Amino acid sequence: MKLCLNQATAMPYGLEETIRASAAAGIEHIGVWVEPVQEAGPAAVRRWLNDSGLTATSMSRVGFLTNKRGVELSAAYDAVRSALEMCAELSIPTLSFVAGGLPEHDRSIRNAEGRVRDAFETLLPDIVSSGVQVMLEPIHPLFVNDRSIITTVGQALRVIDGLPAEQVGVLVDSWATFWDPEFEDSVARAGSQGRLSGYQINDFKLPLPAPNNMQSRLQPGDGVIDLVAMTRTMLEAGYTGPIEVEIFNDDIWAQPLDVILRQTVEAYDRVIVQNLVR
Amino acid sequence: MKLCLNQATAMPYGLEETIRASAAAGIEHIGVWVEPVQEAGPAAVRRWLNDSGLTATSMSRVGFLTNKRGVELSAAYDAVRSALEMCAELSIPTLSFVAGGLPEHDRSIRNAEGRVRDAFETLLPDIVSSGVQVMLEPIHPLFVNDRSIITTVGQALRVIDGLPAEQVGVLVDSWATFWDPEFEDSVARAGSQGRLSGYQINDFKLPLPAPNNMQSRLQPGDGVIDLVAMTRTMLEAGYTGPIEVEIFNDDIWAQPLDVILRQTVEAYDRVIVQNLVR
Numbered sequence: 001m002k003l004c005l006n007q008a009t010a011m012p013y014g015l016e017e018t019i020r021a022s023a024a025a026g027i028e029h030i031g032v033w034v035e036p037v038q039e040a041g042p043a044a045v046r047r048w049l050n051d052s053g054l055t056a057t058s059m060s061r062v063g064f065l066t067n068k069r070g071v072e073l074s075a076a077y078d079a080v081r082s083a084l085e086m087c088a089e090l091s092i093p094t095l096s097f098v099a100g101g102l103p104e105h106d107r108s109i110r111n112a113e114g115r116v117r118d119a120f121e122t123l124l125p126d127i128v129s130s131g132v133q134v135m136l137e138p139i140h141p142l143f144v145n146d147r148s149i150i151t152t153v154g155q156a157l158r159v160i161d162g163l164p165a166e167q168v169g170v171l172v173d174s175w176a177t178f179w180d181p182e183f184e185d186s187v188a189r190a191g192s193q194g195r196l197s198g199y200q201i202n203d204f205k206l207p208l209p210a211p212n213n214m215q216s217r218l219q220p221g222d223g224v225i226d227l228v229a230m231t232r233t234m235l236e237a238g239y240t241g242p243i244e245v246e247i248f249n250d251d252i253w254a255q256p257l258d259v260i261l262r263q264t265v266e267a268y269d270r271v272i273v274q275n276l277v278r
Numbered sequence: 279m280k281l282c283l284n285q286a287t288a289m290p291y292g293l294e295e296t297i298r299a300s301a302a303a304g305i306e307h308i309g310v311w312v313e314p315v316q317e318a319g320p321a322a323v324r325r326w327l328n329d330s331g332l333t334a335t336s337m338s339r340v341g342f343l344t345n346k347r348g349v350e351l352s353a354a355y356d357a358v359r360s361a362l363e364m365c366a367e368l369s370i371p372t373l374s375f376v377a378g379g380l381p382e383h384d385r386s387i388r389n390a391e392g393r394v395r396d397a398f399e400t401l402l403p404d405i406v407s408s409g410v411q412v413m414l415e416p417i418h419p420l421f422v423n424d425r426s427i428i429t430t431v432g433q434a435l436r437v438i439d440g441l442p443a444e445q446v447g448v449l450v451d452s453w454a455t456f457w458d459p460e461f462e463d464s465v466a467r468a469g470s471q472g473r474l475s476g477y478q479i480n481d482f483k484l485p486l487p488a489p490n491n492m493q494s495r496l497q498p499g500d501g502v503i504d505l506v507a508m509t510r511t512m513l514e515a516g517y518t519g520p521i522e523v524e525i526f527n528d529d530i531w532a533q534p535l536d537v538i539l540r541q542t543v544e545a546y547d548r549v550i551v552q553n554l555v556r
Contacts, residue, residue, distance in 0.1 A: 140419070142457075145482075145484070178422075179419035179429055181391070207489040208491050210488040
């Protein structure tokens with residue numbers, strides 16, 4: 001098991017700075033975001049990674065297309081292709097994909113699932129030629145209308161059923177899925193299909209803050225999620241990739257970068273390493 | 279289809295007052311809560327109902343026992359028995375049951391499902407002799423840890439599988455379940471089993487307010503839920519009972535009782551009656 005810092009956990013800081021500080025904090029893997037890589041250019045990011053010794057193991061995120069049509073939908077498809085190219089240039093093996101919410105004119109989740117399926121089928125040649133695995137990510141049901149009509153691992157598997165597993169997998173996020181009564185069964189099925197492509201941890205506690213209900217993810221161990229049991233389920237299902245810590249939280253972001261990274265390493269050590277060392 | 283006012287929609291007002299004002303507003307059915315009935319005594323409540331011509335069609339709510347043990351669990355069982363008796367005395371056909379959250383010492387949802395099942399099996403003789411149908415109510419995944427480990431209609435059906443449908447059914451609440459990708463299939467299955475016992479409507483919109491994320495239910499039509507499609511699904515699955523409007527919302531509660539009731543009747547008419555008249 002290896003800790004990966006998702007860049008979102010240190011969102012206010014620049015990518016170069018985050019890469020350098022992560023290496024100094026003993027972190028060996030990073031999950032980068034599309035926009036900062038685009039802004040700096042893949043060549044610069046490759047240099048930063050090489051200089052630091054860090055490996056980029058995932059890129060976040062594309063998609064958000066179930067509520068789009070026409071030129072907006074074409075732009076979303078192009079954004080996927082562009083991210084795939086950046087992943088290929090940086091040898092990043094996985095790219096996360098968030099489905100998108102429901103348009104006002106058609107609130108049928110099943111219809112929206114069809115649009116996700118269409119997107120994967122249309123983009124499959126680009127995905128294949130990039131060598132990248134795209135990870136469909138279920139998001140918490142709270143955001144079904146504006147972020148993701150995909151809310152469970154089982155639903156994600158249904159939507160990508162039959163597509164080649166090497167190219168299309170599932171990203172499991174603890175905050176998004178810990179409530180799911182079918183979690184164990186769905187993760188086992190994903191594992192048996194070779195679709196367990198990524199795993200992000202963070203913690204959940206009520207109440208969620210307003211007005212941005214999403215900015216409430218906590219460091220592992222600071223909330224109510226049984227991360228030991230979840231991680232065990234992932235490992236038993238055959239997951240062998242890095243464990244990404246991905247947190248959205250204004251209070252955490254308000255801290256100095258090195259403090260955020262130290263807390264992340266400590267939380268990972270306390271919750272994951274100390275309970276799951278084999 | 280008949281509108282039923284769940285008492286929670288006018289929570290700050292007394293039961294007698296709410297019954298009288300509901301009748302004046304042209305509402306014919308009410309869903310009462312356990313505590314006010316207990317406080318006034320069933321005899322007084324029966325008199326109020328008779329005087330007004332209102333019919334009580336449901337009682338809310340018992341359960342909250344998955345995180346309890348010992349004397350606390352016994353007290354929760356006794357509360358169910360007491361509520362069943364009150365329902366029987368008032369000829370109220372249905373009683374809603376909320377599972378409860380996860381105890382800190384055991385965060386396994388499957389184990390907690392077993393405790394819900396145990397409760398229904400233990401209480402079945404009391405349920406049978408009361409003649410009341412107990413409705414297991416899925417609650418939004420947001421509250422899986424502190425309110426209900428049951429978050430989907432499909433999960434509720436699994437937990438009560440094999441128990442007699444006349445005694446044990448499911449209560450479908452729109453705010454709690456509209457996100458569920460298996461909603462249509464699960465509701466159809468519930469209908470075919472004769473377990474569609476109750477239906478509550480209200481509406482959902484982000485952001486949820488803090489610190490009480492639950493106090494954010496809106497009048498039907500004021501949020502993002504496709505209540506016409508949901509209601510059609512319920513009707514097609516064979517649901518013939520009343521449609522309860524149940525809202526928790528501090529802003530709505532701050533209004534005079536007659537305003538709340540008028541808004542409720544208008545919202546029901548606009549969203550349900552005008553779109554689903556046969």
